[in-house]
Amino acid sequence: MVGTWHYVLAKHAKAMCSLERELGEKHDLGASEFEVLDRMIRHDDKLRVQALCGEVHLSQSALSRVIARLEKADLVTRLVCDVDRRGVFVMITDEGRRRYAEALPTHRAVLLEIFSDAPVPVPVS
Amino acid sequence: MVGTWHYVLAKHAKAMCSLERELGEKHDLGASEFEVLDRMIRHDDKLRVQALCGEVHLSQSALSRVIARLEKADLVTRLVCDVDRRGVFVMITDEGRRRYAEALPTHRAVLLEIFSDAPVPVPVS
């Protein structure tokens, strides 16, 4: 219990630190930016901010700002939803796909480095 | 690999969020503050900042500030090391022990809540 928590804390700290540094230096992306791009790629379509919010480990406000940054960098576009004009769709751009594809190997390398000693893969929740 | 990472991300986010809220509301402590107090209790003696830095998931500067906050709240005391006057010792106060003891059940309750579904305890690294 507490042991699991310490494991999570340690791995999270190490991985986050490495990801932030590697993704930042090599691809000018933050971990949050990458996570959002990752979700977008998985859905491969325009997606409501609301929906993204449920999948990403960020508060609604933080997500809103990450999207803003990504939009400024032309990695995603925002477009208002016609049926419900409160809602906003986010769509990944070709440039976004390119940058994601570039960054993916770095991301995987970091995880490999950090979790190579993982004794037993923990099931995905 | 990626699965483990997602597990770590999810658990960390949930636990951190709950800990921050519960410890904050009920005991006016942040997760970092609690972690530092926890380390101090485990060593049960004065401890070099340097040593703490290696055990805690914080940068040196962040740790320095957490200690400053804890000192302001009279939960720890700082005292310069005589043999090497660059170094600083941190010592937990009685009030610190009291507050820690108070907060511990809350901390454990959150972890229990979040990791009760943990299928197999992951070994401590």
Added chain:
DNA sequence: CTGCATCAAATGCAACAGCATTTAATTCCA
């Protein structure tokens, strides 16, 4: 002994996160 590299901790600074609030659009019901 002196000067320079090193080390410990603190601090300036900028970025990012979450909470609370705001803005704008929609829904509900009387």
Added chain:
DNA sequence: TGGAATTAAATGCTGTTGCATTTGATGCAG
């Protein structure tokens, strides 16, 4: 239909973080 309640997203604000630098103390080479 019209006004209150609700919802989605954006924004103001504050606190914490990490990086880089500073401050102060040690140690070591010449």
